[in-house]
Amino acid sequence: MLFNSRTFLVFYIVVTSLYFLIPHRLRWLLLLAGSIVFYMAFVPAYILILGWTIVVDYFAGLFIEKATGQKRKLFLIVSLVSNVGVLAFFKYFNFLNESLTALLGTIGIANSVPFLTILLPIGLSFHTFQAMSYTIEVYRGRNAERNFGIFALYVMFYPQLVAGPIERPQNLLHQFYEKHEFDYRRMSDGIKLMLWGLFKKAVIADRLAILVDRVYADPLSYGGAHFIVATVFFAFQIYCDFSGYTDMARGAAHTMGFRLMENFLRPYHARSVQEFWRRWHISLTTWFRDYLYIPLGGNRVPLTRWYFNIFIVFLISGLWHGAxxxxxxxxxxxxxxxxxxxxxxxxxxxxxxxxxxxxxxVVHNLLQTLITFSLVAFAWIFFRASSLADALYIVFHLPEGVVSLFDITSLPQIFGGFRLRGVELTLAFFGLALLGIVEYLERFGSIRERIKRYPLWVRWSMAYALLAGAYFLGVYDDIEFIYFQF
Amino acid sequence: MISQDFVKFAARASIFSLGFLALFALASLHFHYRIVARDNVFILLNAFRNESIQPRVVILGDSHATFDILSAKFPREYYNFAYPSENWRKFVLRARATINLKDSLEYIIVPLDYYQFSPTRARHVFFTDYLFFSPIEDIRDVYHPSLLELFKAKVSSVLPLVSPSNRNTYRRVLGEDIYKFFGGKEKGKMIYIGEHNELRWEGESVVWSELPGEKKRFAIFDREKEQFLKPFIDGDLYNVFEEFFSFAQAHDVKVIGVFYPTTLEYNEVLSRFDKETGNITALGEKYKNLPLHATLDYRNVFDDHQEYFSDTDHLNRNGAGIFTEIILRDLEKIIEKTEP
Incomplete structure (x- = not known):
């Protein structure tokens, strides 16, 4: 069930309406049932994997809390091995097997281990990490959750189940016990956030995807200038896709009174790669910081070890994204x-x-921002390319495109090479320009808070424009969110 | 207990939704007058209903039959009922309608080009535009839609902007109108209706052999990506094709198959694909079992006249004129021969 589908619209209206109509004591049950339906709409059988994670971590939490000494660590290890095991089996088995085949092949040995022919459960890395954060927090002294249903809901709360934000127990668990009254302002804010997320996904990301997919599906047919344009477009596509999903998730949760963490903070305004990671996929970055980087010693270690810590965290972050x-x-x-x-x-x-x-x-900041963006965009080539060979082909052909992009007379030929309708390209640029303006204004404070002060007719006109824009200008071809695969 | 906030929200949400519905209704109305009323498919399908049209021979097919054959050069007993980009599902809907509407019908000319069963063609499962033309039973037989699909199609035939593809069209046309409003050059229709209700297209004056190498390369690349994919034969589409022959036989209509002219470059891609996959040869073998009254193969007819093409597999106006004479001469022979 995609957020940008009619099915979800019906699902959302039903679940949210019922949420406020039924007594508080039954609401967690409704959300749990809704989350199960939501997840089973993708591949029903995978609910069993999620069920396994929930059962193991629920009991691990209780045992860790009760146990003392080395036993606490033992139960934590059991939980981590189970979680990482599921992840390794479904996500990394084929990759490891493929690498083993290649390795053995170099010394003339055939690998007879069969490959798995199953689909990767949607959002596996997200809910596994969310479940792991729970047992780690219990190990660190947090009280274990007694109510199995509430714990299950913590792992599979539908707005953030398949693509985050990856929540922590201290932020989310207690919210399931809070009584949320219907609040007009909150409802309206949440819906606007969802609408903006939908606009980013359907109008900007999925339109940019048309061009990006065309180039990355067949790099041999394109040149350096095309690669530069497609890579820059991909940088914005993945941002609008993922942050659009997050906005819709946060908006949907907000309408019911739940506060999910911020996941993006204008990442392409970052003036260094370090700052980029404080603004991009914040829930994952802070997860790695709290549960990997700091336990490894963080920066309170000798220089070489510090460098090692940083590098290993990013290497694992890369692996988290895909095998x-x-x-x-x-x-x-x-x-x-x-x-x-x-x-x-x-x-x-x-x-x-x-x-x-x-x-x-001003110039210094602009230069830093541009250099950071260039580095991040360069790395996206490896993220997006279908294979390592494609990525290397694109990288080696990038320089030849730089010159032609600076020659204004060659631009029509370059953009003509994408063989897209003028309207589609115009809309892509319009979307990017709108995003740029909104993000620029966000630098001076929340744009939504500012809009609240405008008269009703202005607010409604803006809402109509956004809704009509998302509906009439959006691409609705059942394109999944990129981060669902992780 | 229902709070005041809830009532306020429900009231405002209802007013807001009504406003959006009004906006949607206005846009739908505009869509109808700006696009539906001027749509070539609707105009031509309606024109075909005219009782004065009583052809003995009907030509079905996609852009090949549409543009390679100049209807104006044909005698009145022939009717070119082909339409660009349509696939075998729509050919069958047109064939069934022809059989039902035109008692004079004796022959149907159909394309045998191999790409007709490619996955790209098979993906076209949009039948909403035929709901006003074909009986629902025909649509059920050809598309096998679920009740939900049928319901969705019905809804989008009444409210066309519910359909994403119609919104795409609307967006494009609006974009062009806005461009024109600000002084931009009017972009004519890529495909338009000329005299004698025949379709014409913007590429009809292009000469393939005079195109620069890069343009040709892109054109070939596009065609290869579109037409030569695996699996090469879509089973469902092929079934529709085979069932058409049974239907034609049951109604005593003879079927003549045609391979349309293609460029040397296109033929080279075709034979390379066949060498790699054997798919073309296999399909050719399957064709042998079809109850065809005759087969006309023009794939290499213009091998020495590449200037007759406008792209990889379509003739320009000049080539179409010459080809029309050739195919008409051949058809007359076949039809004459079988007449008592």
């Missing part, structure tokens, strides 16, 4: 960017002072 060398390289590139950024900090600062760039902060 292929492309994702590992994507993660490694971000790790390298960060290490380079840390290790060259003094040199760069000295350079900025030497050329007096620090005296014109």
């Amino acid at each position: 292929s060398w492309n994702f590992i390289i994507w993660g490694a590139l971000h790790g390298l960017f960060l290490l380079m950024s840390i290790s060259t900090k003094r040199i760069r600062e000295a350079f900025v002072r030497a050329v007096r760039l620090d005296r014109v902060p």
Whole structure:
């Protein structure tokens, strides 16, 4: 059940209406039943995998709480092994098997281990990480959840079940016990957030996808300039796709009174890769920070170990996204960017002072933003390409495109090469321009709060424009959200 | 207990929804007058209903039959009822309608081009535009829609903007209108109705052999991506095709198959694909069992005249004129031969 489908619209209206109509004590049951229906709408059988994770972690939480000494650690390990095991089996088995086949092949040995021919359960990495955060928090001293149903709801709360934000027990669990009265303002805010998310997904992301898919599906038929345009478009596609989903998830939860964490904070405004990761997929970044980076010692270790900690976290982050060398390289590139950024900090600062760039902060900031965006976009090539060979082909052909993009006279030929209708390209640029304006205004404070102060007719006109825009200008071809696959 | 906030929200949400419905109704009305009323399919299907049209021979097919044959050069007993981009499902709907509406019918000319069963063609399962033309039983026989699909199609035939593909069209046309409003050059229809109710297209004056190499390469690439995919034969579409022959036989209508002219480049892609997959040869073998009255193969007829093409597999106006004479001469022979 995709958020941008009519089925979801009906589902959402039914569940939200019932939520406010039934007594408070039954609401968790309604949300749990709704979440089960929501998840089973994808592949029904996979509810069993989710069920396994819930049962194991529920009891692990209770045992960890009761146990003392080494037993606590033992129960935590059981929970982590179970979670990571499920992830490894469904997500990484074929990748490891494929790598083993290639490795054995180099020494002339045939690998007879069969490959799995099953679909990856949707959102597996998200709910597994959310479940893991629970047992880790209980191990760290948090009270275990006694109500099995509430715990199950924590793992599978439908708005954030398949693509996050990856919540923590301390933020979400207690909210299921709170009584949420119907609130006009909250309802209206939540719906507007959902509408903006839908606009980003259907109008911007899915339109950019048409061009991006065309180029990345067949790189051999395109040139360097096409790769640059397609990669920049992909950077915005994945942002609008994922943040659009998050907005819809947060909006849907908000209308019922639940507060889900922010997941994006204008990431392409970041002036360094470090800052980018404080703004992009925040719930995952903070998960890795709290449950991997800090336990590894964080930055309170010798320099080489610190570098190792950073690099390993990004490598695992890459692997979290997908079981292929492309994702590992994507993660490694971000790790390298960060290490380079840390290790060259003094040199760069000295350079900025030497050329007096620090005296014109506007230009300095703009340059930093552009360089950060370029690095992030470059890494996206590995994320998006269908294979490592395709990614390398694109990377090696990028330089030839730089020159032609600066030649204005060649632009019609470059954009003509995508063989898209003029209207589609115009709408793509219109969407990007609108996103740019909204994000620029967001720098000066919440745009939604500002809109609240406008007269009713202005607010309604804007809502109509957004709704009509999403409906008439959107692409509705059942295109799944990119992050569902992780 | 229902709170005041809830009542306020419900009231405002209802007013807001009504406003959006009004906007939707206005847009639907505009869509009807701006697009539906000027749509080539609707105009031509309606024109075919005219009782004065009583052909002995009806030509069905897609853009090949539409543009390669100039209807104006045909005698009155022939009727070119082909339409671009349609697939075998729609050919059958047209054939059934022809058999029902035109007692004079004796022959149906159909395309045998191999790509007709490709997955790209098979994906076209949109039948809403035929709800006003074909009986629902025919649509059920050809498309096997579920009740929900049929309901959706009915809804979108009444409220066309409910359908995403209609919204795409609306968006494109509105975009062009806005462009024109601001002084942009009017973009004519890519396909338009000329004299004698025959369809014409913007590419009819292009000469393939004079195109630059890169353009040709792109055109071939596009065709290859569109037509030569695996699985090459869509089973469902092929069943529709086979059932058509039984239907024609049951109604005593003879079927003549035609392979339309294609460029050297296209033929090269076709034979390369066949070498790799054997799909073309296999399909050719299947054709042998079809109850065809005759088969006309023009694939190589213009091998020495590439200037007659406008793209990889369509003739330009000049080529179409010459081809029409050739096919008419051949058809007359076949039809004459079988007459008592």
